Amino acid sequence: MISRRTMLQTASCGFGYLAMQSLCQSQAATATVGRTSLTTNAIRPRAKRVIFMCMSGGPAQMDTFDYKPQTGNKKHPGSVFPFAQRGESGLWISDLLPETTKHADRLCVINGMHADTGNHAQSFLQLHTGEKLRKRPSMGSWISYGLGTDNQNLPGFVSLNAAKPSVYSSVFLPTEFAGTPIGTNGEDMSKAMIRDISGTHLPADVKRQQLDFVQAMNRDHLDARRGDSELEGVIESMELAFRMQSTAPELLDLSRETEATLRRYRVGKKLSVGTCRPTDFGRQCLLARRFAEAGVRFIEVNHGGWDQHNDHRRDLKANCETIDAPIAALLEDLAARGLLEDTLLVWGGEFGRPGLIPDDGKDASGHNSNGFTFWLAGGGVKQGYVHGKTNETGSRAVEGKVHFRDLHATILHLLGLDHQQLTFEHGGRQHRLTGHEEAKVVHELFA
Structure with a gap:
């Protein structure tokens, strides 16, 4: 390890520049980049990466994927939008999602x-x-920690149209496994960027030398603080930020995509109706495909405004119109490029809705955490399959119940990770994504 004194003495000599360059190159060559996967041969991985499409606010399951026929009972209005059975599998899907229904036989509905x-x-x-x-730590951070990255020039975890830092933070996991936010909730995604990785003040080779000098001092400092995961994370993050300068801007640039592709994804199309937030969801989905192709492990795509307490029909229709074609385009492209088989798509929100409140005059619906819908696709799950059910009013799950802990355990398993073994010591105890309550892998979902 190069001492700080040696570096400063060398820099002050007449031949300091060349000596400094040599020392920094030597230091950089011995630095460890990336991390080793924690997967074992005990679990056969079915997926390599995850695209999580987060619908914040609580999508109404009874008007999207959980059909409840209207019975005339004022206390239970049922699904207020038409449904039909789709594909060869006969999945019930709402008329609000005409493009997604074309991929019914690829969906695994929970x-x-x-x-x-x-x-x-x-x-x-x-x-x-x-x-x-x-x-x-967020699910994306745990997965990045467990699997590492497939591309040393990109982060393992990217959050598009990011919501709150708390849901893409690594917390006590090393900083290098935190999510990289691109855009904020409701921001114009055409202007979104990865911040603080670009600069034209110095040529690239000089910036590399400058960073090597700083990193050598950082590692010298780390020698005296072995086990300081925060400092180790800062060192890794600085290296990653430098490497990202050559890769990330190109991935964010959609100018080389064809006009037909941009139309299929509805890039640039924004809706702002009622509680719906104007977001270029199509751009997010296209970026998700590009990041998946480039080797990012966990990509979160965010769309807010699903909290339909008033104007349920109007706002739900607008939300579904916003996400429908982009999701269908993403499914189509992943399948065509051979990526769907090892990319796990996850769709859902923090809970569902119990149906319209009858006779309130506001076309309103509330919150329902007792029974709601997620769907998965690709990544080794069954196709055209429905798991579990809610009761006749859609108010609670009664069969095939899946808790968030079970969903997390199942996603990790599909990636080849054992949720009980993927742990990190912090504060004198071992932590894991699924906590210390019982969690089960839902094997019935696997193809």
Whole structure:
């Protein structure tokens, strides 16, 4: 290890520049980049990466994927939009999603989801981290920690149109496994960028030398603080930021995509109706495909405004119109490029909705954490399959119940990770994504 004194003395000599360059190159050559996967031969991985399409606010399951015929009972209005059975599998899917229905035979629908609370903030946190009250590493951070990255020039975890830092933070996991946010909730995604990785003040080779000098001092400092994961994470993050300068801007640039592709994804199309937030969801889905192709392990795509307390029909229709074609295009492209078989798509929100409140005059629906819907696709799950069910009113899961903990355990298993073995010591105890309550892998979902 090069001491700080040696470096400063060398830099002050007449031949300091060349000596400094040599020392830095030597230091950089011995640095460890990336990390080793924690997967074992005990679990055969079916997927290599995850695209999580997060619909924050609570999608109404009875008007999307969980059909409940209207019975004339004023206390139970049922599904207020038409449904039909789709594809050879006969999945019931709402008319609100005409493009997604074309991929019905690729979907694995979970109609028995349930969570611990119907409060947005707590359930949203539990969906992402497994905990509803305390700050914990996000699912994407755990997966990045467990699998490493397939591309040393990109982060293992990217959050598009990011919501809150708490749901893409690594917390006590090393900083290098935190999500990289691109855009914020509701931001114009055409202007979104990965911040603080570009600069024209110095040529690339000089910037490399400058960083090598700083990193050599950082590692010298780390020698005296072995086991300091925060400092190790900063060192890795600085290296990653430098490498990203050559790769990330090109991935964010859609100018080489064909006009036909941009139309299929509805890039640039924004809707702002009622509670719906104007977001270029199509751009997010196209970027997700590009990041998946480039080797990013976990990509989160965000769309908010599903909290339809008023104007349920109007706002739900607008939300579905916003996401429908882009998701269909993403499924189509992943399949055509041979990526769907090892890319796990996950769609859902922090809970569902119990159906319209009858006779309130507001066309309103509330929160329902006792029974709601997620769907998966690709990544080794069954196709054209429905798992679990809610009761006749859609208010609670009664068969094939899947808790967020079970969903997390299942996603990790599909990636070749054992949720009980993927742990990290912090504060004198071992932590894991699924916590210390019982969690089960839902093997019935696997192809």
